[in-house]
Amino acid sequence: xxxxxxxxxxxxMLLRRVGSRLTEKARKLPPCRAACPAHVNxxxxxxxxxxxxxKEAVEVIRRDLPFPAICGRVCFSPCEDACARVNLDQAVAxxxxxxxxxxxxxxxxRVVAQPLPKKYNEKVAIIGAGPAGLTxxxxxxxxxxxxxxxxxxxxxxxxxxxxxxxxxxxxxxxANEIAYIEDLGVEIKTGVEFGKDITVxxxxxxxxxxxxxxxxxxxxxxxxxxxxxxxxxxxxxDFLRAVALGKKIAVGERVAVIGGGNTxxxxxxxxxxxxxxxxxxxxxxSREEMPALPHEVELAEKDGVKFYFLVAPKQIIGENGRVxxxxxxxxxLGEPDETGRRRPIPIAFSEHQYEVDMVIPxxxxxxxxxxxxxxxxxxxxxxxxxQVDPLTLETDISGVFAGGDVATGPASIIExxxxxxxxAVSIHRYLRGEDLRKDRDExxxxxxxxxxxxRLLEKKERRYEPPVEKPHLSFEEAKAYxxxxxxxxxFEAFRCLGCGPCAECLAGMELCEGDKAVVxxxxxxxxxxCAIICPVGAIKKNERGVAQVNEELCKGCGLCAARCPxxxxxxxxxxxxxxxAMVLTxxxx
Amino acid sequence: xxxxxxxxxxxxxxxxxxxxxxxxxxxxNVDIIRVMCVGRMDPVLVLETFINGAEGVMLVGCKPSDCHxxxxxxxxxxxxxMLKKLLALTGLEPERLKLLLISxxxxxxxxxYAKEFTEEVWKLGNSPLSKEEIVANxxxxxxxxxxxxxxxxxxxxEELTEFMNAYGEKIPEEEFEALLDGIVKAEFIRxxxxxxxxxxxxxxxxxxxxxxIRPSAVLRHITNMRRxxxxxxxKVEGYTPxxxxxxxx
Numbered sequence: 001x002x003x004x005x006x007x008x009x010x011x012x013m014l015l016r017r018v019g020s021r022l023t024e025k026a027r028k029l030p031p032c033r034a035a036c037p038a039h040v041n042x043x044x045x046x047x048x049x050x051x052x053x054x055k056e057a058v059e060v061i062r063r064d065l066p067f068p069a070i071c072g073r074v075c076f077s078p079c080e081d082a083c084a085r086v087n088l089d090q091a092v093a094x095x096x097x098x099x100x101x102x103x104x105x106x107x108x109x110r111v112v113a114q115p116l117p118k119k120y121n122e123k124v125a126i127i128g129a130g131p132a133g134l135t136x137x138x139x140x141x142x143x144x145x146x147x148x149x150x151x152x153x154x155x156x157x158x159x160x161x162x163x164x165x166x167x168x169x170x171x172x173x174x175a176n177e178i179a180y181i182e183d184l185g186v187e188i189k190t191g192v193e194f195g196k197d198i199t200v201x202x203x204x205x206x207x208x209x210x211x212x213x214x215x216x217x218x219x220x221x222x223x224x225x226x227x228x229x230x231x232x233x234x235x236x237x238d239f240l241r242a243v244a245l246g247k248k249i250a251v252g253e254r255v256a257v258i259g260g261g262n263t264x265x266x267x268x269x270x271x272x273x274x275x276x277x278x279x280x281x282x283x284x285x286s287r288e289e290m291p292a293l294p295h296e297v298e299l300a301e302k303d304g305v306k307f308y309f310l311v312a313p314k315q316i317i318g319e320n321g322r323v324x325x326x327x328x329x330x331x332x333l334g335e336p337d338e339t340g341r342r343r344p345i346p347i348a349f350s351e352h353q354y355e356v357d358m359v360i361p362x363x364x365x366x367x368x369x370x371x372x373x374x375x376x377x378x379x380x381x382x383x384x385x386x387q388v389d390p391l392t393l394e395t396d397i398s399g400v401f402a403g404g405d406v407a408t409g410p411a412s413i414i415e416x417x418x419x420x421x422x423x424a425v426s427i428h429r430y431l432r433g434e435d436l437r438k439d440r441d442e443x444x445x446x447x448x449x450x451x452x453x454x455r456l457l458e459k460k461e462r463r464y465e466p467p468v469e470k471p472h473l474s475f476e477e478a479k480a481y482x483x484x485x486x487x488x489x490x491f492e493a494f495r496c497l498g499c500g501p502c503a504e505c506l507a508g509m510e511l512c513e514g515d516k517a518v519v520x521x522x523x524x525x526x527x528x529x530c531a532i533i534c535p536v537g538a539i540k541k542n543e544r545g546v547a548q549v550n551e552e553l554c555k556g557c558g559l560c561a562a563r564c565p566x567x568x569x570x571x572x573x574x575x576x577x578x579x580x581a582m583v584l585t586x587x588x589x
Numbered sequence: 590x591x592x593x594x595x596x597x598x599x600x601x602x603x604x605x606x607x608x609x610x611x612x613x614x615x616x617x618n619v620d621i622i623r624v625m626c627v628g629r630m631d632p633v634l635v636l637e638t639f640i641n642g643a644e645g646v647m648l649v650g651c652k653p654s655d656c657h658x659x660x661x662x663x664x665x666x667x668x669x670x671m672l673k674k675l676l677a678l679t680g681l682e683p684e685r686l687k688l689l690l691i692s693x694x695x696x697x698x699x700x701x702y703a704k705e706f707t708e709e710v711w712k713l714g715n716s717p718l719s720k721e722e723i724v725a726n727x728x729x730x731x732x733x734x735x736x737x738x739x740x741x742x743x744x745x746x747e748e749l750t751e752f753m754n755a756y757g758e759k760i761p762e763e764e765f766e767a768l769l770d771g772i773v774k775a776e777f778i779r780x781x782x783x784x785x786x787x788x789x790x791x792x793x794x795x796x797x798x799x800x801x802i803r804p805s806a807v808l809r810h811i812t813n814m815r816r817x818x819x820x821x822x823x824k825v826e827g828y829t830p831x832x833x834x835x836x837x838x
Binding site for chain 2: 557576
């Protein structure tokens with residue numbers, strides 16, 4: 001109703017600048033930031049890239065996300081899916097921009113971060129140095145807690161290091177981002193196994209006041225078909241981990257990868273790169289239902305991986321203890337199931353065989369429940385193995401939190417980062433004795449965009465495509481190449497519409513330090529000029545007929561201050577008087 | 590080429606988003622003042638800059654489709670149009686004010702534009718600011734753009750010409766132009782009268798002589814101004830009434 005009144009009031013303006021009203025509680029964010037599980041301030045760093053401030057852009061990303069280069073490579077970019085620009089042409093290439101700024105920073109030499117001061121004494125233990133654990137450690141270190149991360153493997157990084165193959169995410173990139181977290185004063189102890197070397201009790205005895213379990217999902221899911229124990233059947237996770245560890249793996253001539261996720265694609269491409277003559281992916285649904293990223297699928301096809309859709313393995317046939325073939329059933333698609341994908345239904349008597357000598361099941365991962373304390377495991381065998389509060393990530397044991405893949409099932413890096421951030425907030429509140437549930441940001445996020453009439457905007461096609469592989473160039477060429485990339489990136493960044501209110505990005509700049517308009521109520525005559533002028537619809541008349549500035553929407557452009565007939569509006573930072581003073585000093589020179 | 594050996598002093602108000610290169614070559618006679626958007630430039634500030642001795646003022650913003658604030662640059666365009674009309678009345682050459690809308694990525698060389706504008710202003714010669722009359726005129730013009738009438742017209746121009754007014758009518762561009770011309774002129778004359786009578790009380794005849802318009806027109810303006818409380822009858826000398834300005838707010 002309120003909307004309608006506002007609509008009618010401004011109907012003479014082609015309904016274009018209708019700003020949305022804010023409820024007291026909601027936090028209005030641009031769609032990209034609202035869609036990101038870690039709520040990275042996309043609008044802000046894209047605005048900085050527009051200005052060519054690449055270093056500052058990385059700093060802005062790091063406020064919310066410790067892995068700019070990693071996410072710039074492998075994130076599934078929900079921000080781009082949410083981008084409001086799709087209404088016009090295409091989404092802004094957010095992921096590619098992030099990758100570029102992070103790479104430029106790394107290659108030009110990152111400034112070594114200084115250890116953060118410790119404000120509190122309570123020690124926090126984090127189990128698992130994957131994206132969730134490291135993010136929680138990063139956030140808690142920023143809050144001022146002494147944090148120790150325990151990792152079972154020899155190197156931190158979790159699935160980012162051991163599961164994503166080198167050609168998608170280089171190891172030195174992971175190492176660099178983790179080194180940044182270590183520089184901030186986070187201690188990472190590797191080679192410590194949870195459930196064996198340490199337990200919840202032993203950590204408590206060592207003086208850790210809070211524990212965050214983020215061990216992820218380490219076990220590959222079984223196929224549950226006969227012949228799974230044959231030689232030549234290796235789970236995708238184990239396969240990728242072994243490759244990452246540099247172990248010698250005898251890859252067969254003909255390899256079948258079973259599954260349609262990113263891990264399946266990674267395993268298939270890795271097998272191909274390791275020398276397999278023929279690699280096929282067997283997936284029980286069709287291409288549309290594949291959870292893998294579309295461009296990854298394309299790259300796999302380019303690498304020569306074959307795809308067979310609507311087939312499911314029935315059994316693995318062996319000969320002398322070795323894999324000889326996979327027998328499959330054809331499937332057809334039925335009604336959509338609870339995940340929204342159409343359920344595959346086997347077609348009777350459609351058995352057929354694929355001659356292979358290696359089978360890599362990549363059906364997903366499950367939690368290694370044996371290492372978890374038994375009191376944490378849920379009784380319900382069908383549900384998730386670990387019972388946690390989805391908002392606060394608390395477990396049944398006080399002071400023990402769990403999040404990331406271990407609680408949600410296998411997901412993505414950015415979701416794990418989001419869980420790590422939530423855990424850090426919960427742990428901080430728990431240690432400070434505050435209410436864990438009150439005013440959680442996650443609960444009150446709303447999307448916003450000021451654009452109401454897309455016809456008034458100009459189309460600009462996406463021109464920036466990130467380089468898949470770095471070309472080999474001489475020093476001079478590389479310099480020119482970098483300049484070209486930078487200018488392309490700026491062009492791309494200029495496509496951003498800036499949906500949200502002030503982007504809070506230009507903290508280092510004199511001008512837009514969150515400048516806001518202020519109305520002198522005594523002078524305002526309610527002529528409504530400011531409401532018409534305001535490009536983001538941040539001003540409207542209140543019930544007393546006086547203009548009111550919605551501070552959360554105001555972008556500080558000052559158009560209203562420049563036009564107010566009674567000069568009742570002035571800017572907080574850059575008022576008319578200040579501009580005049582600048583003019584006078586300039587002219588005195 | 591010019592009687593003056595020094596290049597003219599130019600103040601350039603530049604959008605924060607235009608020319609964001611860090612290393613920008615700027616001629617030494619040009620001063621750059623960054624604002625959030627060119628549309629943010631209050632007409633008063635532009636006139637103040639002229640009054641304080643700038644010989645040229647340049648407003649730099651983004652191309653129409655690139656504005657970060659939808660149409661801040663178009664607002665600037667309207668303001669510049671009005672200011673030029675006003676400047677023409679004051680006797681200061683309207684060419685001393687320039688609006689430049691560029692793409693922040695395609696045109697990287699600001700110094701080129703700055704030099705071009707410097708040349709243009711240089712050709713106009715010394716600023717006529719030394720003349721007392723023009724100072725008075727500029728002060729009157731400043732008062733005129735600080736007042737409600739011109740500002741509200743400027744603020745509503747887009748609404749009136751592109752959308753519709755409260756009666757569902759759309760004003761054609763030419764009609765609006767004529768309206769603007771009339772109002773700019775009337776407001777300028779009224780504030781000029783206000784300025785002149787502030788110094789000492791003057792008669793209609795005297796004012797008409799200074800302003801170079803018919804006494805009846807002056808009287809019409811004075812009647813209007815009296816209604817608004819801008820001017821009052823001071824005394825009557827013989828049969829001639831003398832008017833004196835009142836302080837407005």
